[in-house]
Amino acid sequence: MVEETMRAFFTFLAKNKPLIKTANKVGMELGGSSFVGGETIDETVEQVKKFNEDGIYVTIDCLGEFIHDSSDAEEITKQCIEAIHAINEHELKGQVSLKLFSVGLELGEETVLKNMKRILEEAKQFDVFVTINMEEYKNCGKIIDVFKKLRAEYDNVGIALQANLYRTETDVEKLNEFSPVIRFVKGAYKESGDVDIDDKDTVDENYKKLVKTHLLNGNYTQVATHDDDIIQYVKNLVKKHDIPNDQFEFQMLQGMRDERQKELAKEGYKMVVYVPYGKDWYTYFMKRLAERPANIGFTLKSMVRR
Numbered sequence: 001m002v003e004e005t006m007r008a009f010f011t012f013l014a015k016n017k018p019l020i021k022t023a024n025k026v027g028m029e030l031g032g033s034s035f036v037g038g039e040t041i042d043e044t045v046e047q048v049k050k051f052n053e054d055g056i057y058v059t060i061d062c063l064g065e066f067i068h069d070s071s072d073a074e075e076i077t078k079q080c081i082e083a084i085h086a087i088n089e090h091e092l093k094g095q096v097s098l099k100l101f102s103v104g105l106e107l108g109e110e111t112v113l114k115n116m117k118r119i120l121e122e123a124k125q126f127d128v129f130v131t132i133n134m135e136e137y138k139n140c141g142k143i144i145d146v147f148k149k150l151r152a153e154y155d156n157v158g159i160a161l162q163a164n165l166y167r168t169e170t171d172v173e174k175l176n177e178f179s180p181v182i183r184f185v186k187g188a189y190k191e192s193g194d195v196d197i198d199d200k201d202t203v204d205e206n207y208k209k210l211v212k213t214h215l216l217n218g219n220y221t222q223v224a225t226h227d228d229d230i231i232q233y234v235k236n237l238v239k240k241h242d243i244p245n246d247q248f249e250f251q252m253l254q255g256m257r258d259e260r261q262k263e264l265a266k267e268g269y270k271m272v273v274y275v276p277y278g279k280d281w282y283t284y285f286m287k288r289l290a291e292r293p294a295n296i297g298f299t300l301k302s303m304v305r306r
């Protein structure tokens, strides 16, 4: 009940137009700067350099929360290409992430494929890897279909899959023929109906099972979690099966568990931090809180600790 109210509250804040305007004027000092790389590419590059100095890689997430027509999708496509160029020019240790929604998923497959191919062509030229985020359950099938078409042509594209969905085990099996790079996440969206696993322990067990299957199939794996229990599980698993460190990486969100990120990098693991970039930072920030009210405690603690 409390969780539902909090979710509704942050969803309201995410969509509130006067607040969005104020946030854009005031800038990220509202609290977003801990969790967002920058509104501009120059700010983001400075943030990324700090991570790189600590031996931490990044994936720059090109935010695009309001896509109404093809010019909006075009704008975010350019923003992604700008991030790819910045990685190359500044010799950053970085990759790119994006939501297919932001490059036109809802405008039709032709549009989204056209924009993605532009991004992947550019990324290929500069040896930059691009990971497709996973969105609400209703779009999961569509996103996987687009990914398969892109993967058939490009080897610099990967996809996120959610451990809280029952379908993911089958998706991992079916995608195996593409030897895909998969980013495993627990899942940020509250789904309705019986498509998702509600119980946290069962989601955690499913996460471990999926990562194990994917690693033992010989595929590159992005382990995206702040959960120490899962991180320890993966460390033990790779040791037991002699899986080399260059077959997987740990990933966390910017602003979450900064010290743990540095420790993992020092231990010799590839540590990648997800750095959101773009003018839609406020909506991203509120959605993050709305999607998982359970994370608010961590978020607030991280803000206080700064």
Ligand code: FDA
Residues within 6 Å of the ligand: 132, 133, 134, 135, 160, 162, 185, 186, 187, 188, 189, 224, 225, 226, 227, 228, 251, 252, 253, 255, 256, 257, 273, 274, 292, 295, 298, 299, 302
């Ligand atoms: P969870 O929230 O269950 O936390 C597990 C444990 O971690 C806690 O019990 C605590 O011990 C520890 N912990 C967490 N945060 C902490 C903190 N700040 N300080 C101290 N301890 C802390 N989702 C999605 O649906 N689609 C997507 O494409 C993506 N993409 C994505 C990329 C990356 C790089 C990450 C890290 C995450 C995503 N997500 C996502 C979000 C994901 O689905 C999930 O909602 C969050 O990562 C939170 O889940 P955790 O795995 O961290 O565990």
